[in-house]
Amino acid sequence: MIQAQNLTKRFDDFVALDHLSCTIPQGCIYGMVGSNGAGKSTFLRILTGVYRAEVGTVEIDGAPVYENPAVKQTIAYVPDTLYFLPGATMERMAHLHRSIHPDFDFERFYKLTKSFGLNPKKPINTFSKGMKRQAATILALSAKPQYIFFDETFDGLDPVMRTVVKNLICEDVLERQATAIITSHSLRELEDTCDQLALLHKGGLVLESDVQNLKTSLFKVQIAFAHDFSQDAFGGIQMLQFVKRGSVANLIVRGDRDETVARLQAMAPILLDVLPLSLEEVFTYEMEALGYTSDVLEV
Numbered sequence: 001m002i003q004a005q006n007l008t009k010r011f012d013d014f015v016a017l018d019h020l021s022c023t024i025p026q027g028c029i030y031g032m033v034g035s036n037g038a039g040k041s042t043f044l045r046i047l048t049g050v051y052r053a054e055v056g057t058v059e060i061d062g063a064p065v066y067e068n069p070a071v072k073q074t075i076a077y078v079p080d081t082l083y084f085l086p087g088a089t090m091e092r093m094a095h096l097h098r099s100i101h102p103d104f105d106f107e108r109f110y111k112l113t114k115s116f117g118l119n120p121k122k123p124i125n126t127f128s129k130g131m132k133r134q135a136a137t138i139l140a141l142s143a144k145p146q147y148i149f150f151d152e153t154f155d156g157l158d159p160v161m162r163t164v165v166k167n168l169i170c171e172d173v174l175e176r177q178a179t180a181i182i183t184s185h186s187l188r189e190l191e192d193t194c195d196q197l198a199l200l201h202k203g204g205l206v207l208e209s210d211v212q213n214l215k216t217s218l219f220k221v222q223i224a225f226a227h228d229f230s231q232d233a234f235g236g237i238q239m240l241q242f243v244k245r246g247s248v249a250n251l252i253v254r255g256d257r258d259e260t261v262a263r264l265q266a267m268a269p270i271l272l273d274v275l276p277l278s279l280e281e282v283f284t285y286e287m288e289a290l291g292y293t294s295d296v297l298e299v
Helices: 040-047 090-100 106-116 129-142 159-176 211-217 257-265 279-289
Strands: 002-011 014-024 029-033 055-060 075-078 147-151 179-184 196-201 204-210 218-224 239-245 248-254 271-275
Touching (some): 014 040, 014 055, 014 196, 014 204, 029 040, 040 055, 040 179, 090 106, 129 147, 129 159, 147 159, 159 179, 196 279, 204 211, 218 257, 257 271
Parallel strands (some): 029 179, 075 147, 147 179
Antiparallel strands (some): 196 204, 218 248, 218 271, 239 248
């Protein structure tokens, strides 16, 4: 389990993380979404012990991470900006990983390099951007860590490779009860992969929930009556948005779906449709409710 409490990190006068707290349970895929500068990369670097927070604490399985080699052995980190030893092949990098991660699995390493069509004896600096991302992912997964952190995991990967990487991450989580954190600019990249999603903006956690609750706690209602009506007619129903065009109103509602539908049906509408929202829509409406503009996410 990962527990972060009140994390704050500054770079000169820029606040990268602002009193961020979260708990990430064992055996889940945790997605973090946000724009550039939201704090995603800084958060992962604190989790891996690259940075130390000025304020707050972060613990993995009850132990601090910073300057703790025993904890770092359980972590594999694929950063946004990749680094490989100058002139190194994947085989050389694999031996480097083996010196850090005692459980590094060479059998899996060679199996994955073959599946991805990568030559482990070829210098990585001759690889394309997407191939380098694949190489870093293979090395991380072959280490068989308990915690796997991916920063902009799918950047540079084609659609087929994105699906392959997603499946590999899911397999590790299911089979070994590993914990994965994936950051991205786009909800579409994470919607079908993550168990939990968090939205970061300006170093703070705007929203955090499991995927199913995110999908069900908000919903859209289309409703019409034989008589004229306004938003005042829906007292007691929590709405994030009310838009009326002609005789039909569109409502974005938060609450229990069955209870809300029962209340609306009791008002004898001539039209009543309840529609699910995509995660993209959920995050947009939640942010607008908190006063954020819809351009925070790249969607």
